[in-house]
Amino acid sequence: MTKNLSAIVIGGGHNGLVCATYLASSGVKTTLLEARETLGGGLSKQTLRDGTAVPGLIQTHHSLNDKIARELKLQSTPCEPLPTTLLSTSGEHITLMGDKVSGAGVSARDISEYRAFREEYLSYGKALKSLMLNTPPRLKHFDWSDKTVFAKLGLDLRFGLGKAGLNEFLRVAGMNLFDVLEERFSSELLKGGIAADALFGNHAGPKTPTTVLPMLMRLFQETGSTASRQVAQVDNLAGQLAEAAKSAGVEIKTSTTVHSVVMDNDKPTGVMLENGDILNADIIVSNADAKTTFLKLVGARNLDGMFTHRVTKTRTNGDVAKFFATFDATPKFTNLSQNASSGRFLVAPTLMYVERAFNHCKYGEFSEAPVLDIHLTTLDNGKSLLSANAMFAPYNLKQGWEAGRAAFEDKILDILSLYAPGIASQVACRELWSPTDIEKSFHIEGGHWHHGEMAIDQSFMMRPVPGAGQYGTPVPGLYLCGAAAHPGGDITGLPGRNAAKQILADLKGRR
Numbered sequence: 028m029t030k031n032l033s034a035i036v037i038g039g040g041h042n043g044l045v046c047a048t049y050l051a052s053s054g055v056k057t058t059l060l061e062a063r064e065t066l067g068g069g070l071s072k073q074t075l076r077d078g079t080a081v082p083g084l085i086q087t088h089h090s091l092n093d094k095i096a097r098e099l100k101l102q103s104t105p106c107e108p109l110p111t112t113l114l115s116t117s118g119e120h121i122t123l124m125g126d127k128v129s130g131a132g133v134s135a136r137d138i139s140e141y142r143a144f145r146e147e148y149l150s151y152g153k154a155l156k157s158l159m160l161n162t163p164p165r166l167k168h169f170d171w172s173d174k175t176v177f178a179k180l181g182l183d184l185r186f187g188l189g190k191a192g193l194n195e196f197l198r199v200a201g202m203n204l205f206d207v208l209e210e211r212f213s214s215e216l217l218k219g220g221i222a223a224d225a226l227f228g229n230h231a232g233p234k235t236p237t238t239v240l241p242m243l244m245r246l247f248q249e250t251g252s253t254a255s256r257q258v259a260q261v262d263n264l265a266g267q268l269a270e271a272a273k274s275a276g277v278e279i280k281t282s283t284t285v286h287s288v289v290m291d292n293d294k295p296t297g298v299m300l301e302n303g304d305i306l307n308a309d310i311i312v313s314n315a316d317a318k319t320t321f322l323k324l325v326g327a328r329n330l331d332g333m334f335t336h337r338v339t340k341t342r343t344n345g346d347v348a349k350f351f352a353t354f355d356a357t358p359k360f361t362n363l364s365q366n367a368s369s370g371r372f373l374v375a376p377t378l379m380y381v382e383r384a385f386n387h388c389k390y391g392e393f394s395e396a397p398v399l400d401i402h403l404t405t406l407d408n409g410k411s412l413l414s415a416n417a418m419f420a421p422y423n424l425k426q427g428w429e430a431g432r433a434a435f436e437d438k439i440l441d442i443l444s445l446y447a448p449g450i451a452s453q454v455a456c457r458e459l460w461s462p463t464d465i466e467k468s469f470h471i472e473g474g475h476w477h478h479g480e481m482a483i484d485q486s487f488m489m490r491p492v493p494g495a496g497q498y499g500t501p502v503p504g505l506y507l508c509g510a511a512a513h514p515g516g517d518i519t520g521l522p523g524r525n526a527a528k529q530i531l532a533d534l535k536g537r538r
């Protein structure tokens with residue numbers, strides 16, 4: 028059925044690579060076109076102004092879903108689970124490792140409650156498996172495959188969680204993180220850390236309605252994968268995915284930007300490259316975000332007015348900036364041994380700190396006191412690299428990022444100095460990528476972590492918009508396979524795999 032069919036995948040992010048590999052493995056002649064010099068999208072390495080190589084946007088991830096790693100026969104890289112240290116100005120830091128929490132200031136009650144909380148919320152995450160690993164069911168034109176996904180989801184929720192578990196799941200699923208965490212824990216530092224970890228990449232503070240949802244999406248990733256990883260040290264996931272794609276027969280072209288999708292009689296027949304070349308294919312799959320795909324590559328003239336309106340209105344402005352600093356010697360954090368000062372650290376001392384940090388970005392300001400997800404690594408040349416995801420840093424900064432860049436870098440260093448006194452004066456080189464920089468160099472509209480908000484109205488069968496929520500789009504033969512599609516961003520490979528499965532099912536005429 029798939030023989031003699033051809034596909035072009037636009038974009039070689041990890042999802043584009045995963046999708047292309049599944050298609051090629053099923054006999055579809057597949058070509059992947061990537062605008063950047065290197066593959067992997069957010070995972071692709073980048074070089075700072077001082078020549079330091081950094082691992083792109085990604086700092087930690089739970090890695091691809093295990094099912095994908097198995098199906099694509101990727102080598103598993105043994106790695107230690109990565110502890111997260113929640114920094115305290117008093118030096119009474121808290122360390123999270125799996126379901127264990129430790130630290131001088133943590134009560135016995137919080138320690139046992141954290142274990143129970145993780146167990147409970149991981150079970151909720153796990154119960155969503157059938158929804159995450161499949162095309163989200165359609166609400167209109169309901170057929171057997173939609174019914175199957177709904178039925179599996181219902182069974183997993185009812186029998187996986189039990190009656191009491193299901194009742195509690197239904198109670199908390201629509202709540203905000205602030206209220207849920209206030210109910211469970213007394214340590215401010217612990218609550219702040221859990222909230223920050225769940226919210227990275229979202230335009231939301233802990234008091235924003237339905238913020239339990241992004242936490243569940245992250246916890247689901249943990250249930251389907253081995254462990255958190257420090258990518259800079261142990262991973263070459265982009266390289267492994269590129270090898271898997273080539274072995275499956277995917278033809279890969281880097282430094283090749285797609286200018287537009289070529290249409291004939293309302294159907295895509297290929298793509299036009301920026302140099303004017305035209306490549307033809309039966310199926311076009313886009314790893315780019317929805318606005319890029321529909322508004323730039325396809326063009327509003329080829330789309331229904333209401334659909335175009337929906338795409339235009341999706342919320343895609345990013346709020347996370349990437350900060351890098353290099354040091355000739357390892358910076359010293361208060362009350363952390365030299366050994367401990369390499370790893371992952373969060374600055375989110377209280378729930379209200381995170382909420383106040385968020386408040387600024389509603390008004391086009393960066394946070395006065397940003398939330399930081401920090402990574403420290405020792406480089407081969409003996410220098411140290413600090414990279415940090417810093418939020419909140421709105422795409423539409425009032426004064427513009429050229430004017431605001433240095434001031435936000437200073438704010439980040441001011442906050443870091445509270446935990447590592449003197450750190451600002453030890454910086455050898457510093458660099459900040461604002462959401463506008465990320466938009467330009469990673470080709471993501473708005474520089475958004477998830478290619479678009481993961482709010483309830485832009486999730487599941489409504490991701491990115493109704494009418495394109497099942498990987499297929501109103502343009503027959505055009506599909507989405509990246510973070511803009513269900514189940515969204517982070518390194519999971521699931522949008523890529525689910526899209527490939529849907530395309531192959533469509534080719535076999537099952538839907």
Ligand SMILES: Cc1cc2nc3c(=O)[nH]c(=O)nc-3n(C[C@H](O)[C@H](O)[C@H](O)COP(=O)(O)OP(=O)(O)OC[C@H]3O[C@@H](n4cnc5c(N)ncnc54)[C@H](O)[C@@H]3O)c2cc1C
Nearest residue numbers: 038040041042062068069086087088285509510516517518
């Ligand atoms: C600041 C920041 C920090 C992040 N940190 C983490 C983290 O620590 N852990 C984590 O799990 N996730 C993190 N993320 C999220 C993660 O980067 C994304 O969710 C993930 O990269 C999405 O993968 P993807 O394959 O769908 O898309 P992408 O990785 O964005 O890849 C899409 C690819 O398509 C290409 N493309 C686009 N348009 C065209 C075109 N016209 N022609 C050819 N090619 C094109 C792009 O160049 C890109 O390579 C972070 C995101 C940001 C913004």
